[in-house]
Amino acid sequence: MSAVTYDQLRVLYRTLLVFATVGVVILAIGLVEFAYFEPLGQSSGTRAHIAGVYEYNPSTQQTVGPDRSEFSRTEVFAAVIDWSSLPSNLIVDARWYDSFGSVEGHVGPGRAADLAQQSIVPVEVPEGHRFVLPGRYTFVVERLKDDVPVEVLGRRFVVVDRS
Amino acid sequence: MIATTTPPAADPRSTLRPGRYRIALALAALVIVLLVASSILNYLYLDSIPGRASLYGLLAVALIALGTFILVRAFDRDRATRRKHLIRASVLIGLGALLWLLVIDVFLFTQSAGPAVAAICALWCLPTTAFGLFVVRRMDRNHKEPWRLVLVAAAWGAIVATSLVIWGETLWESSAQHALVPGPGLDTSLAFMAGILEELAKGLAVLLLFLVMRNEFDDVVDGIVYGAAVGLGFNFLESISYMTNLYSIFSVEGYGWIAAGIQWYGRQVLGLFFGHATYTAFIGAGVGIARQLKSRRQQALAIVAGFIIAIAGHFSWDAWATIFPIQSTVFGLVEIHLRTLVMTGPFTAAVLALLLFGIRYEGQNLLDQMRKEAATGYGAILPEEVPILASPWQRLRQRMQALSRQGVRGYLRVSRLQTAQLDLAMERWHRERKEIDDPLEAEQQLRNRVMHIRHWVAA
Numbered sequence: 001m002s003a004v005t006y007d008q009l010r011v012l013y014r015t016l017l018v019f020a021t022v023g024v025v026i027l028a029i030g031l032v033e034f035a036y037f038e039p040l041g042q043s044s045g046t047r048a049h050i051a052g053v054y055e056y057n058p059s060t061q062q063t064v065g066p067d068r069s070e071f072s073r074t075e076v077f078a079a080v081i082d083w084s085s086l087p088s089n090l091i092v093d094a095r096w097y098d099s100f101g102s103v104e105g106h107v108g109p110g111r112a113a114d115l116a117q118q119s120i121v122p123v124e125v126p127e128g129h130r131f132v133l134p135g136r137y138t139f140v141v142e143r144l145k146d147d148v149p150v151e152v153l154g155r156r157f158v159v160v161d162r163s
Numbered sequence: 164m165i166a167t168t169t170p171p172a173a174d175p176r177s178t179l180r181p182g183r184y185r186i187a188l189a190l191a192a193l194v195i196v197l198l199v200a201s202s203i204l205n206y207l208y209l210d211s212i213p214g215r216a217s218l219y220g221l222l223a224v225a226l227i228a229l230g231t232f233i234l235v236r237a238f239d240r241d242r243a244t245r246r247k248h249l250i251r252a253s254v255l256i257g258l259g260a261l262l263w264l265l266v267i268d269v270f271l272f273t274q275s276a277g278p279a280v281a282a283i284c285a286l287w288c289l290p291t292t293a294f295g296l297f298v299v300r301r302m303d304r305n306h307k308e309p310w311r312l313v314l315v316a317a318a319w320g321a322i323v324a325t326s327l328v329i330w331g332e333t334l335w336e337s338s339a340q341h342a343l344v345p346g347p348g349l350d351t352s353l354a355f356m357a358g359i360l361e362e363l364a365k366g367l368a369v370l371l372l373f374l375v376m377r378n379e380f381d382d383v384v385d386g387i388v389y390g391a392a393v394g395l396g397f398n399f400l401e402s403i404s405y406m407t408n409l410y411s412i413f414s415v416e417g418y419g420w421i422a423a424g425i426q427w428y429g430r431q432v433l434g435l436f437f438g439h440a441t442y443t444a445f446i447g448a449g450v451g452i453a454r455q456l457k458s459r460r461q462q463a464l465a466i467v468a469g470f471i472i473a474i475a476g477h478f479s480w481d482a483w484a485t486i487f488p489i490q491s492t493v494f495g496l497v498e499i500h501l502r503t504l505v506m507t508g509p510f511t512a513a514v515l516a517l518l519l520f521g522i523r524y525e526g527q528n529l530l531d532q533m534r535k536e537a538a539t540g541y542g543a544i545l546p547e548e549v550p551i552l553a554s555p556w557q558r559l560r561q562r563m564q565a566l567s568r569q570g571v572r573g574y575l576r577v578s579r580l581q582t583a584q585l586d587l588a589m590e591r592w593h594r595e596r597k598e599i600d601d602p603l604e605a606e607q608q609l610r611n612r613v614m615h616i617r618h619w620v621a622a
Contacts, residue, residue: 008524020468023475037348
């Protein structure tokens with residue numbers, strides 16, 4: 001084996017290591033990003049009381065029926081929060097996320113005391129659609145710090161059937 | 164006269180029953196144990212469709228794994244027993260594939276879009292994936308890999324790797340959704356999940372292929388080919404899954420096929436090479452480079468490096484692709500293409516650089532070995548054949564000449580002769596570098612094979 005071809009293998013090996021170094025940098029940036037949005041030590045111990053998720057009548061803007069975790073896609077639904085279960089000066093919001101991670105309805109952000117009149121948070125039908133999209137919906141009550149959600153104080157999952 | 168009864172191996176340290184088979188068996192056993200554990204956990208705690216699929220899919224995975232092992236080993240056996248093993252492997256893989264399709268259709272797609280939609284989506288993806296595999300195999304200009312192994316790699320990517328991912332990702336996603344704040348933090352976690360789990364699952368196929376079929380895994384070029392084939396197989400099933408899912412979501416709104424078509428274009432046209440194929444090709448490159456390195460430390464580092472780049476590339480797409488602005492105007496169509504080019508293009512360019520350098524490195528060494536073989540005077544490679552064998556275009560020209568003179572049979576005969584001669588040069592290269600287990604007699608057998616085919620061609 002000539003020295004030239006040995007060097008070629010070494011060049012391949014070192015090139016791979018250089019690429020891997022770039023890969024490590026990318027992954028490190030990812031970890032920093034994760035740490036920024038999920039900072040450690042943010043647990044306040046506070047829990048929001050979510051009374052339930054109910055079918056919602058948009059015309060009366062009231063919920064009907066029992067607490068459910070499964071809906072058909074022709075139904076509109078809403079979560080009901082007891083804002084009084086939270087410290088009044090806590091900056092919070094409440095959001096619905098669909099299975100694509102898009103926000104489909106929200107209340108806040110604001111002080112918990114100021115949101116007392118908005119205890120019903122309906123899910124919104126996406127623009128241009130007749131019904132809500134099927135899939136798993138997540139409802140969260142979040143605590144905010146510097147306008148960034150840092151802690152989930154309450155969470156509910158709801159499944160919207162495809163049929 | 165050689166007085167030993169055991170044929171001498173090229174590498175005096177290696178034994179004729181390589182320890183890498185034991186490593187392969189250990190890895191396979193580990194995978195099965197992990198699959199069993201995670202699927203039972205899924206079934207017990209998630210009680211969802213993926214949970215059921217995981218439990219029923221286990222048997223499919225075991226059948227495919229066993230069938231693959233028997234298939235790749237069948238070609239190392241003599242002709243008398245090979246047929247028996249090939250039939251055994253085909254039956255097992257066929258059963259596994261059937262069972263898997265059943266699981267996918269009945270438990271995943273039927274409830275959403277129905278088996279007919281799943282079948283149509285599969286038919287859409289088949290030609291593009293086949294084209295991808297054809298191109299990937301053609302990239303190895305000097306010494307093409309056998310179709311059976313390229314297809315085995317793609318099947319592993321499509322069936323086994325996706326199975327591993329379903330269970331791992333279900334657990335990770337469920338845990339993250341219960342623990343993290345929805346938004347960028349959760350998205351980053353899910354991007355790590357896709358990068359780590361999917362690349363590990365795909366990379367395992369490349370690694371097992373290398374451990375079991377090292378004789379067909381020559382260098383960095385082969386690694387890239389097998390890696391990309393695994394990626395294309397994975398992309399095939401993932402495309403079907405996304406297309407079917409989106410169809411079922413948007414069909415009620417009246418544009419289910421449009422949503423599925425957009426997915427098809429994004430994954431099977433735009434992302435055919437700029438995606439899973441690129442990422443897993445890096446794993447293959449790492450394994451291929453490790454194949455030729457001497458030091459254990461460097462071998463391990465090369466394999467780990469391949470995995471790191473693959474995971475990083477996959478992660479960056481999943482985590483940051485949404486940062487790239489896509490307007491809902493006609494210009495958005497241009498932006499979608501630009502996004503892929505900007506986000507994945509550098510990774511594809513990097514793997515292409517490794518490939519081109521590897522082809523050059525391989526070509527120079529094969530030329531060197533062909534010259535040396537011609538100089539021995541055995542007649543397996545004649546001096547005037549060396550420049551033809553060294554050039555893919557000249558080889559093609561020679562085959563086309565045979566086609567015009569003797570028809571398809573002539574073309575195939577010359578093709579076999581060229582392949583056998585390149586096999587001999589490759590064997591010589593590995594022997595010179597002491598990176599081969601086969602005894603010296605294997606080289607003489609290859610030489611005899613070339614001579615046999617040469618007589619056949621002349622006749």
